[in-house]
Amino acid sequence: MMYPDADGLLAALQEFLATPLPPGDFERFQRRVAGNVVAILRREWAQGAEAADAERTRLAVLLGRDGDLDTLNRDLVRRIRTGEIDWTSAGLLDHLDATLAAELAINNPKWIAGKGGNTNG
Amino acid sequence: MPRPAPSTGSSPRPPTSSDDDIGQRIARAFARRGDHGVLSGLRRLSGGASKESILLTLRGGTNERSYVLRRAAAGHDDGFGLAPDVEAALLRAAAEAGAAVPEVAFVLDAEDGLGPGFVMHKVDGETLAPRIQRDDAFATARAALPAQLGRALARIHRARIDDVAGLPEQAIDWQIAHYRAVLDRIGVAAPALELGLAWAAAHRPTAPRHTLVHGDFRLGNLMVDGQGLAAVLDWELSHSGDPMEDLGWLCIRSWRFGRPDLAVAGIGMRETLFAAYEDEAGMAVDRSAVNFWEVFGNVKWGAICLIQANRHVGGQTRSIELAAIGRRMQEPASDLVGLLRR
Numbered sequence: 001m002m003y004p005d006a007d008g009l010l011a012a013l014q015e016f017l018a019t020p021l022p023p024g025d026f027e028r029f030q031r032r033v034a035g036n037v038v039a040i041l042r043r044e045w046a047q048g049a050e051a052a053d054a055e056r057t058r059l060a061v062l063l064g065r066d067g068d069l070d071t072l073n074r075d076l077v078r079r080i081r082t083g084e085i086d087w088t089s090a091g092l093l094d095h096l097d098a099t100l101a102a103e104l105a106i107n108n109p110k111w112i113a114g115k116g117g118n119t120n121g
Numbered sequence: 122m123p124r125p126a127p128s129t130g131s132s133p134r135p136p137t138s139s140d141d142d143i144g145q146r147i148a149r150a151f152a153r154r155g156d157h158g159v160l161s162g163l164r165r166l167s168g169g170a171s172k173e174s175i176l177l178t179l180r181g182g183t184n185e186r187s188y189v190l191r192r193a194a195a196g197h198d199d200g201f202g203l204a205p206d207v208e209a210a211l212l213r214a215a216a217e218a219g220a221a222v223p224e225v226a227f228v229l230d231a232e233d234g235l236g237p238g239f240v241m242h243k244v245d246g247e248t249l250a251p252r253i254q255r256d257d258a259f260a261t262a263r264a265a266l267p268a269q270l271g272r273a274l275a276r277i278h279r280a281r282i283d284d285v286a287g288l289p290e291q292a293i294d295w296q297i298a299h300y301r302a303v304l305d306r307i308g309v310a311a312p313a314l315e316l317g318l319a320w321a322a323a324h325r326p327t328a329p330r331h332t333l334v335h336g337d338f339r340l341g342n343l344m345v346d347g348q349g350l351a352a353v354l355d356w357e358l359s360h361s362g363d364p365m366e367d368l369g370w371l372c373i374r375s376w377r378f379g380r381p382d383l384a385v386a387g388i389g390m391r392e393t394l395f396a397a398y399e400d401e402a403g404m405a406v407d408r409s410a411v412n413f414w415e416v417f418g419n420v421k422w423g424a425i426c427l428i429q430a431n432r433h434v435g436g437q438t439r440s441i442e443l444a445a446i447g448r449r450m451q452e453p454a455s456d457l458v459g460l461l462r463r
Binding site: 087 | 307309311319320439441445451452461
């Protein structure tokens with residue numbers, strides 16, 4: 001699950017572009033963040049649909065039911081909270097690893113390569 | 122109440138137009154306390170989520186003195202972080218316990234007209250993780266830091282906090298309930314974080330001590346000079362609770378920055394940190410509790426990424442920077458799942 005979703009990031013980008021900032025450190029930093037957001041959106045454009053489809057297919061197997069991605073994820077959260085599923089349950093950690101790896105491939109590919117990638121101070 | 126978020130690093134603050142007015146008020150605040158120096162410099166620093174930090178220089182006669190003013194700022198979220206007077210009281214308590222912290226000069230009052238805040242002496246050094254981890258100028262510091270961090274934490278954890286009013290108690294049960302409520306409030310389904318919370322509820326440390334906890338002890342919040350640790354900064358997330366929380370938080374991969382292979386701040390080994398802590402504290406480090414807090418630290422940082430993005434999505438603070446932080450949730454979440462496999 002990505003938050004904000006792609007549309008939310010585009011809205012933030014639109015606002016950023018429509019709001020002039022005085023030149024300086026703050027403006028430079030925000031512009032760098034905006035560039036990174038564009039890179040995320042481009043990767044999501046290329047990979048997002050396939051990743052979401054694979055996640056939904058895995059969830060349907062894990063939960064033994066069908067539904068859209070959001071419904072299935074909310075069901076998984078509910079079952080984790082009630083204790084019906086936990087960290088020892090077959091397939092759960094593999095599913096989460098696969099989901100998070102696909103999301104990191106969009107949000108921060110360097111993280112998977114073990115190169116850190118947290119450059120935020 | 123929204124849980125305070127750790128400072129997210131080095132982002133500069135937006136410029137504002139009222140610096141002249143603030144400068145006059147600051148000069149008057151010093152004059153009221155007997156320092157009639159002339160304000161010769163004023164610059165906003167990057168800072169925590171809830172406070173504004175202003176670097177200022179006063180010139181009187183031949184000498185020049187630098188201070189940092191910390192104050193609750195307009196435009197920063199309410200309910201985030203400790204009140205400035207509590208932060209100042211903690212700095213004093215930590216200093217008394219022997220921890221290296223900035224010296225508090227004075228606490229602002231209503232007559233200063235600057236809002237709640239305090240002034241501390243500036244400590245020289247570097248806070249940016251990449252420089253501390255890589256620059257030749259910090260080679261000596263890097264060798265010394267892992268043990269210095271252990272000693273600093275041991276001292277912080279013996280600070281006397283009985284007299285500090287307004288310090289929140291955040292034991293593990295409170296934190297688990299709190300972050301569950303945060304995920305519900307934001308309304309995002311985050312199964313990995315939810316699993317981390319469930320795991321935490323089943324693996325709570327059984328007999329934690331109860332001390333001052335810094336709450337955000339990591340590179341970025343530590344002033345480092347050529348010799349190593351110069352001062353522990355950013356106390357706005359401090360609380361009372363299990364001291365092992367600070368050691369676990371320091372070790373999460375997100376705070377190793379460019380060196381994920383080195384557990385302690387991307388600089389050193391866990392056992393160096395633990396040995397120094399034990400020597401200074403005169404008691405053993407509970408390794409399993411530190412592991413617990415490392416797992417929980419990943420849950421917490423993941424939740425904070427969502428909280429920061431929610432400040433943007435919810436409209437309190439529209440910012441592309443905050444929006445982008447939401448997309449970092451997967452970093453700690455993925456590390457968390459790795460830790461649960463052990």
